[in-house]
Amino acid sequence: MSKINIPILMYHSIERMPKDTVMRSLHVPPKRFEFQMKLLKFLGYKGLSINKLLPYLNGEKHGKVVGITFDDGYENNLINAAPILKKYNFSATCYIVSSRIGSSNIWDNDRGITQRPLMSKNQIAQWINLGMDIGAHTRTHCDLTKLQKNEIIEEIICCKSELEDYFEIFVTDFCYPYGYFNKQVSSLVEDAGFKTATTMIRGKMNKEHNLFMMPRIPINHHTLPHLFLAKILTKYEEKKS
Numbered sequence: 001m002s003k004i005n006i007p008i009l010m011y012h013s014i015e016r017m018p019k020d021t022v023m024r025s026l027h028v029p030p031k032r033f034e035f036q037m038k039l040l041k042f043l044g045y046k047g048l049s050i051n052k053l054l055p056y057l058n059g060e061k062h063g064k065v066v067g068i069t070f071d072d073g074y075e076n077n078l079i080n081a082a083p084i085l086k087k088y089n090f091s092a093t094c095y096i097v098s099s100r101i102g103s104s105n106i107w108d109n110d111r112g113i114t115q116r117p118l119m120s121k122n123q124i125a126q127w128i129n130l131g132m133d134i135g136a137h138t139r140t141h142c143d144l145t146k147l148q149k150n151e152i153i154e155e156i157i158c159c160k161s162e163l164e165d166y167f168e169i170f171v172t173d174f175c176y177p178y179g180y181f182n183k184q185v186s187s188l189v190e191d192a193g194f195k196t197a198t199t200m201i202r203g204k205m206n207k208e209h210n211l212f213m214m215p216r217i218p219i220n221h222h223t224l225p226h227l228f229l230a231k232i233l234t235k236y237e238e239k240k241s
C-alpha cells in the first residue's frame with residue numbers, strides 16, 4: 001500500500017486588516033497568500049479543493065497535491081483569493097454557513113471578533129463558476145457537540161439541502177464549526193451523505209486518518225514563508241498536535 005502524506009491548508013479571511021483588529025491572525029494579507037500559492041507552484045504542488053483532492057486521499061491518484069480550504073465563506077475569498085488561485089490554476093473549497101449567506105460572521109460577535117461580510121448567493125455562484133467548490137459549515141455555525149441529536153441532524157442536513165437547492169450542485173464536503181465534533185456528530189455527518197469532513201486537528205492527512213476527521217494545517221497572519229515551508233515540507237505540524 002502506498003503512503004500518502006497530504007497537507008490540507010486551512011484559511012479564513014484573505015484581507016489586509018489594521019493592527020488593532022481582534023483576532024487579526026484569522027486574516028491573511030492577499031500578498032502573503034499570493035506568495036504562499038507561488039511557493040506551492042514553485043515546489044511542484046497542485047492546490048486542490050477537497051472534492052478534487054478526494055481521489056488522492058483514497059489512493060486512486062498520486063501526485064504532489066495540497067488541499068486548500070477556506071472556512072465561513074468570506075466575501076474576500078472571492079475578491080482577493082480567487083484571482084490568485086486562478087492565476088496558478090489551483091482550486092479550493094469554501095465552507096458556507098447556509099443561513100448566514102450575504103450576512104457576516106455574527107457567531108463571533110460575543111467574542112468581539114471583527115465582523116467581515118460573507119459572500120452573497122450571487123457571489124457564491126461566481127465562486128463556483130470560477131471552478132471552485134463549496135462545502136457545508138452548518139446552518140448557523142453552532143457547536144454541534146452541544147446540541148441534541150435532532151438539532152445536529154437539522155444543522156447538517158438543512159445546510160446541505162439549502163446549498164444544493166440554491167446552487168444546483170451536490171455538496172459532499174463538510175467542516176465542523178470551531179473544529180468541534182465527537183463520534184455521534186461525525187457519524188451523523190457520514191449518514192447525511194457527505195464524503196469528507198475537516199477538523200482543526202493539526203497534521204497532514206495519511207492512510208490512518210478517517211475521511212470524517214481530517215486534520216488540517218492552519219495558515220494565519222503570522223505564517224511567514226519559512227514557517228509556511230516548514231508546515232508543508234516537515235513534521236512541524238505533527239509535533240504541534
Ligand SMILES: [Zn+2]
Pocket residue numbers: 071072137141177178
Ligand atoms: Zn467557521
